[in-house]
Amino acid sequence: MRTTKKLTLLTLLVSLNSYATEIHEHHCVDSGIEKVHQLLTRYSEYSTMNGSKYSVSLAGTEVDLIQMIKSQAKPITSTEAMSENLVWLVLQPALIDNAKLYPRFLLDCKVNWSARNSFTQKCTLQKDKQHFGLSDLTINLLIQTQDPLCKAGSTGMKMDFRIDGNSDEIDQIKKATLGPAGILSPLISTFFDEDAFFRNYFSHLYDQWTKSL
Amino acid sequence: MKFNPLFTTLLLFCMLPACGQINQSTEHLGSMDQTSKQMLEELKSSRESLAIATHQSERIADAIVALKDLSVDLVKVMQSTFAKKTTEKTDDIDSVIAPSP
Numbered sequence: 001m002r003t004t005k006k007l008t009l010l011t012l013l014v015s016l017n018s019y020a021t022e023i024h025e026h027h028c029v030d031s032g033i034e035k036v037h038q039l040l041t042r043y044s045e046y047s048t049m050n051g052s053k054y055s056v057s058l059a060g061t062e063v064d065l066i067q068m069i070k071s072q073a074k075p076i077t078s079t080e081a082m083s084e085n086l087v088w089l090v091l092q093p094a095l096i097d098n099a100k101l102y103p104r105f106l107l108d109c110k111v112n113w114s115a116r117n118s119f120t121q122k123c124t125l126q127k128d129k130q131h132f133g134l135s136d137l138t139i140n141l142l143i144q145t146q147d148p149l150c151k152a153g154s155t156g157m158k159m160d161f162r163i164d165g166n167s168d169e170i171d172q173i174k175k176a177t178l179g180p181a182g183i184l185s186p187l188i189s190t191f192f193d194e195d196a197f198f199r200n201y202f203s204h205l206y207d208q209w210t211k212s213l
Numbered sequence: 214m215k216f217n218p219l220f221t222t223l224l225l226f227c228m229l230p231a232c233g234q235i236n237q238s239t240e241h242l243g244s245m246d247q248t249s250k251q252m253l254e255e256l257k258s259s260r261e262s263l264a265i266a267t268h269q270s271e272r273i274a275d276a277i278v279a280l281k282d283l284s285v286d287l288v289k290v291m292q293s294t295f296a297k298k299t300t301e302k303t304d305d306i307d308s309v310i311a312p313s314p
Contacts, residue, residue, distance in 0.1 A: 061288050063295050072306040088306035095294070099301035106309055130309050184291055 020136075021199045023161040025206065028150035029213040033117070036143050036155055036213060040121055041111060043073035043087045051208025054201050058187050065191050066093045066201055069102070081114045087123065091133075091201070093173050094188070095180045101173050103133030103198075118144035133173065134198065136164035155213075159206055163198045170197050 029036065039049075046052060052068040070090035077084045090104040106126040113119035125137040140160040147156025174192040178185040191197065 058291060061291050063291060069300055070303055074306055074310060086306065086310055088304075088309050090303045092300055094298075097299050097301055099303050102301075102303060104303065106306070130304065181294060182290070184287075184294060 019167060020162060020164045023159065023163070023199060023203055025157075025159045025203070026149060027157045027159070027206075027210040028147065028154045029157060029210050030154050031213040033119070033143060033145050033155050036157065037111070037113070037119060039209060039213060040141065040143070041083065041085075043085055043109065044071055046071035046087075046089065049209065050212045051205040054204045056188075056191065058184070063188070064094055065188065066091050066103075066197075068092075068205075070104075076108075082110065082112045084108065084110045086126070093177050096173065096176045098176065101132070101176050103169075103173070105131040105134050105137060107137070107139075109139075117146055118142065133166060133169050134164060135166045136162070137198075138162045157210060161202055163202065165198050173197075 042049075047068040047070055053064050054066045055062045055064045057063075068089060069092045070088065072088045074086040074088075075083070076086060085108075087107040087109050088104070089107065090102050092102050096102065106129040107123040108126055109121060109123040111119060111121045121139070121141040121143070123137070123139040125131060125134060127136065138161070142156075142158040144156050144158075146152075147154070147158075150156040170192065174189070177192075178189055181188055191200065
């Protein structure tokens with residue numbers, strides 16, 4: 001009984017400052033699998049690629065809500081069949097100058113291309129290294145030709161994300177953004193609702209990438 | 214002048230339906246008068262409603278103009294607010310992956 005109470009309390013405490021959201025998407029692109037591989041493994045170019053900036057249209061004006069400002073990679077291993085890279089990503093939300101409040105995280109990204117017609121990419125957040133905004137992040141991609149859901153000649157991209165946002169840290173970002181926003185704060189506060197912050201960003205990012213293929 | 218009783222009887226007999234018609238016409242006229250009075254009342258009421266509606270539509274038109282001005286101001290505020298962007302220096306990957314001392 002006591003254990004149950006402790007577990008309940010622990011669950012409650014965990015749920016108070018974090019949330020988890022999952023994204024499951026599938027896209028078919030006309031590009032070949034090699035081109036998709038190139039795009040996904042150009043880690044240092046993530047911040048300059050289409051989709052790195054997430055904008056919304058407010059009163060007919062495009063407003064940049066969050067933008068990836070840094071993407072750096074350190075190769076760990078690289079063979080023909082697989083590669084592993086550490087990837088450092090920094091995002092800047094609108095109206096925040098203070099770098100301490102920039103969402104940032106180090107990912108360990110492993111690509112396995114042992115099969116002829118498919119490869120996987122798995123990126124996991126390195127919890128023991130500096131991170132802000134996210135408590136955990138897992139990205140699982142399966143890229144394959146001859147995808148039963150896609151027409152012949154196209155490439156299928158199955159994407160599964162699990163995002164654990166840190167509510168306390170996102171709340172700090174929200175306060176820092178909405179303060180200078182003044183009368184605009186009710187308009188942009190919806191972006192911070194529940195799990196929308198990272199879910200919208202990642203969904204948009206990969207959507208733009210697939211469109212560029 | 215001498216009245217012929219037969220002629221008088223015949224005349225009265227012929228006039229009876231006309232009297233009935235006159236009565237009906239009088240009633241009809243009374244009813245029409247009532248209807249026209251009601252229509253007049255309704256017309257007055259409609260005029261008042263029209264005056265109110267006209268006044269309200271003028272106020273709505275003013276509000277639309279004010280709203281347009283407000284949206285123009287809002288866009289200006291938005292553009293100036295979001296134009297002010299400075300980015301502070303952030304850590305590089307080397308310092309992030311370096312083992313903690």
